[in-house]
Amino acid sequence: LENLFAARAVFGMSLSFHIMFAALGVVMPFFLLLSQGLYLRRKNPVYLALNKKWTTAFAITYAIGAVSGVVLTFGLGLFWPRFMDFAGPMIGVPLSIEVMFFLLEAIFLGIYLFGRDLLSPWLHWASAIPLLIGGFASMIVVILANSWMNTPVGFEVNEAGEVVNVDVFAAMFSPSWYAEASHMSVAAFEAVGFAFAAVYASGMLRGRRDQYHRNGLFLGMMVATLAAPLMIFSGDHTARQLAANEPAKLAAIEPLFETQEGAPLSIGGWPDMEAEEMRYDIEIPTLLSVLSLDEPNAPIQGLNEFPEDERPDPRAVWWAYDAMTGIGFFLATLIPVFWLFYWRYRGVPTNRLLLAALTLSGFLGFLAILLGWIVTEEGRQPWIAQGVMRIDEGFTLAPGIGIAFIGFALLYVFLSSTLIWLLKRIATGAPPEEEVEEAQEQEESEGAYAL
Amino acid sequence: MPFDVILAGALGASILLFALAGGADFGAGLWALLARRGERATEQQQLIEQSIGPLWEANELWVVVSAVILWSAFAPAFAAYGTALFIPFVLAIGGILLRGAFLAFRIEAQEEAPAAYRFFGEIFGSMSIITPFFLGTAAGAIASGRLRLNENEVPVDGYFQPWLGPFPIIVGLLGVGTCAYLSAIYLTIDASDNEPLQEDFRIRGIIAGIALGILGVAAIPITRADAPHMWEGLAPGLPASILMIVAAVFLGSLAGPALPPALLARPSRRHRPGRGGVLRVGRGTVPLPARTRHNHPGRGLAPAGARRHVHPHHRLRRRPRPIPLVTLQAF
Numbered sequence: 052l053e054n055l056f057a058a059r060a061v062f063g064m065s066l067s068f069h070i071m072f073a074a075l076g077v078v079m080p081f082f083l084l085l086s087q088g089l090y091l092r093r094k095n096p097v098y099l100a101l102n103k104k105w106t107t108a109f110a111i112t113y114a115i116g117a118v119s120g121v122v123l124t125f126g127l128g129l130f131w132p133r134f135m136d137f138a139g140p141m142i143g144v145p146l147s148i149e150v151m152f153f154l155l156e157a158i159f160l161g162i163y164l165f166g167r168d169l170l171s172p173w174l175h176w177a178s179a180i181p182l183l184i185g186g187f188a189s190m191i192v193v194i195l196a197n198s199w200m201n202t203p204v205g206f207e208v209n210e211a212g213e214v215v216n217v218d219v220f221a222a223m224f225s226p227s228w229y230a231e232a233s234h235m236s237v238a239a240f241e242a243v244g245f246a247f248a249a250v251y252a253s254g255m256l257r258g259r260r261d262q263y264h265r266n267g268l269f270l271g272m273m274v275a276t277l278a279a280p281l282m283i284f285s286g287d288h289t290a291r292q293l294a295a296n297e298p299a300k301l302a303a304i305e306p307l308f309e310t311q312e313g314a315p316l317s318i319g320g321w322p323d324m325e326a327e328e329m330r331y332d333i334e335i336p337t338l339l340s341v342l343s344l345d346e347p348n349a350p351i352q353g354l355n356e357f358p359e360d361e362r363p364d365p366r367a368v369w370w371a372y373d374a375m376t377g378i379g380f381f382l383a384t385l386i387p388v389f390w391l392f393y394w395r396y397r398g399v400p401t402n403r404l405l406l407a408a409l410t411l412s413g414f415l416g417f418l419a420i421l422l423g424w425i426v427t428e429e430g431r432q433p434w435i436a437q438g439v440m441r442i443d444e445g446f447t448l449a450p451g452i453g454i455a456f457i458g459f460a461l462l463y464v465f466l467s468s469t470l471i472w473l474l475k476r477i478a479t480g481a482p483p484e485e486e487v488e489e490a491q492e493q494e495e496s497e498g499a500y501a502l
Numbered sequence: 503m504p505f506d507v508i509l510a511g512a513l514g515a516s517i518l519l520f521a522l523a524g525g526a527d528f529g530a531g532l533w534a535l536l537a538r539r540g541e542r543a544t545e546q547q548q549l550i551e552q553s554i555g556p557l558w559e560a561n562e563l564w565v566v567v568s569a570v571i572l573w574s575a576f577a578p579a580f581a582a583y584g585t586a587l588f589i590p591f592v593l594a595i596g597g598i599l600l601r602g603a604f605l606a607f608r609i610e611a612q613e614e615a616p617a618a619y620r621f622f623g624e625i626f627g628s629m630s631i632i633t634p635f636f637l638g639t640a641a642g643a644i645a646s647g648r649l650r651l652n653e654n655e656v657p658v659d660g661y662f663q664p665w666l667g668p669f670p671i672i673v674g675l676l677g678v679g680t681c682a683y684l685s686a687i688y689l690t691i692d693a694s695d696n697e698p699l700q701e702d703f704r705i706r707g708i709i710a711g712i713a714l715g716i717l718g719v720a721a722i723p724i725t726r727a728d729a730p731h732m733w734e735g736l737a738p739g740l741p742a743s744i745l746m747i748v749a750a751v752f753l754g755s756l757a758g759p760a761l762p763p764a765l766l767a768r769p770s771r772r773h774r775p776g777r778g779g780v781l782r783v784g785r786g787t788v789p790l791p792a793r794t795r796h797n798h799p800g801r802g803l804a805p806a807g808a809r810r811h812v813h814p815h816h817r818l819r820r821r822p823r824p825i826p827l828v829t830l831q832a833f
Contacts, residue, residue, distance in 0.1 A: 114606030121566055122598070122599050128569065128584035136578050136581040139577030146574070455588075459596070469622075476614050
């Protein structure tokens with residue numbers, strides 16, 4: 052069992068590492084398009100300076116996203132060979148499609164990075180569109196594979212335990228696909244939007260007041276503002292989806308130990324496993340039933356509906372779920388506050404408390420994404436494919452997974468610290484005034500050529 | 503044609519494309535690691551970054567394609583490989599992760615953090631050697647037919663023995679050698695606007711080719727002793743042997759005089775314009791250096807005897823033409 056734990060730890064760690072770069076890889080092309088488009092229309096060199104900085108950062112984060120994705124591709128076979136043996140025919144298809152979008156993205160990344168001086172400005176701008184499409188579509192199809200694990204359909208198991216009659220499309224678009232894919236897409240845009248805002252908010256906290264920082268912060272908040280209201284709808288839809296298709300997960304994240312009509316929404320507290328009840332929590336009567344099924348008296352299945360060895364452990368997920376929703380509400384309230392200040396001060400606000408909150412929001416957004424995935428994955432336990440295959444039937448029998456775990460953990464720590472060091476170096480490498488001046492000069496010389 | 507054969511063909515093609523495209527990238531890491539001293543070391547490093555910088559992520563695609571075909575079409579096989587060859591695969595993917603990340607770090611560090619540039623390069627370079635070696639040992643273990651799982655899907659021979667034999671190791675070394683060779687050729691073509699730099703990589707190509715030839719010859723007895731299953735598949739195949747010899751002769755004739763190798767060339771020999779071998783492309787009428795560099799085609803596993811067919815033929819040729827760029831690229 053220790054091996055199972057090590058395999059889960061190493062894979063969870065690899066996924067967590069990858070997912071942050073995946074989110075950046077999906078949303079950063081949007082920021083590139085935005086900043087470069089603004090520059091091309093308004094000829095404000097600040098946007099060009101921002102665009103160049105973001106291109107550099109994107110080159111690095113994309114590379115790490117790509118190689119950590121390769122690790123996962125292999126890792127599925129290395130750590131979960133028996134699961135892949137079983138599930139390969141179903142989840143192999145969306146992952147094959149992902150390869151094509153990866154190719155699209157990789158090719159156009161090369162074009163975008165190295166084509167700035169070779170292509171006409173608008174053509175160069177347009178070469179980031181396939182980047183956005185490739186990244187976004189890759190994310191969706193990978194989530195299709197994950198949603199199959201939560202709601203596996205589109206196949207039959209015969210008496211010999213073999214998978215037969217695979218319906219590829221049904222397996223791809225399993226009942227939970229839309230909720231998961233939309234939730235993650237919105238989350239990625241919100242988290243990365245706040246992360247961009249946070250970079251410039253932290254610069255302003257250190258005393259920078261230039262146009263470069265103001266515009267960077269403004270663009271980050273624009274994207275976050277577009278995403279945050281959608282997140283409320285997406286979160287609501289995801290909860291309904293759980294109630295309909297994954298009742299055990301819903302019961303565990305709440306946690307709800309016994310089936311109840313008019314189930315309350317519980318916040319905080321501590322799940323007492325002995326007594327099978329929540330202690331010290333705040334309960335809002337009937338809210339869970341209202342949110343999940345639109346009816347105050349609707350019954351919600353509790354953990355007692357499931358056999359004891361098929362229950363997810365509420366202690367593994369309830370805190371992650373509460374923290375994720377808490378962060379979501381914190382970020383959602385930050386947005387009107389920011390725009391209120393913006394309106395009041397006629398420009399990007401310089402209130403230190405607000406800037407500090409925005410800096411914090413950059414970390415919280417990514418933290419919420421990780422917490423959300425902990426909810427999805429831990430809430431499905433002990434299944435690796437809900438109701439079909441248990442996780443202890445799927446992991447590798449190879450020994451020494453513990454060593455692999457330590458090795459990979461050191462490797463990720465090493466990579467992350469180098470990356471943070473380098474990104475900080477890039478962010479503060481040249482003073483923004485200089486960058487802007489440089490961009491301005493470049494623009495002038497280009498103008499001279501045009502004349 | 504049955505569908506599984508088509509899938510197997512697609513798998514073979516994607517592995518081959520990874521070996522070629524990704525291999526050239528990995529070899530470039532090796533040359534970056536070795537470019538330490540000499541007046542052009544920095545230039546060499548920069549050429550390597552410019553050449554593979556825009557491409558390497560797309561080249562990495564083929565290993566993902568291979569893995570995806572394996573797990574969706576040949577799931578039980580992938581499960582067996584993943585179990586029995588867990589260690590080399592984990593080391594290889596660790597290498598892929600580190601080398602890619604540090605290549606990207608390095609390209610950006612040159613301007614932003616020059617002090618770290620060299621250190622990042624060391625990691626990029628050393629990991630570029632580790633990855634093809636361990637992927638090669640895994641391929642060797644699979645090809646030699648020694649992977650056996652018992653009824654509980656546990657490898658009969660443990661987790662080390664399948665890939666720590668002479669044959670998997672020689673395949674791993676051949677993997678590294680092939681990468682180095684491919685990369686040197688690729689960089690020679692890419693350096694066409696910088697004459698001394700091109701010469702550097704031409705020489706590296708020759709050295710890698712010779713090393714690959716030696717390894718290829720050494721692999722023959724090892725295959726016979728350590729991978730009898732594979733040897734049986736190779737040895738009696740007369741058509742295959744003929745095909746190999748024909749291919750070797752063809753490549754050798756493209757490559758120009760194969761023997762005597764550069765090491766035996768006498769300084770006193772007059773240089774003959776136009777006789778330079780495979781990597782002299784695009785040089786046009788530029789005079790050769792004082793010593794004629796002879797080339798070695800580096801045919802990998804081609805039988806040693808094939809070379810003899812090439813040798814006298816080319817001795818008789820008075821004025822071999824320089825090789826067109828297209829041919830070279832195809833080669």
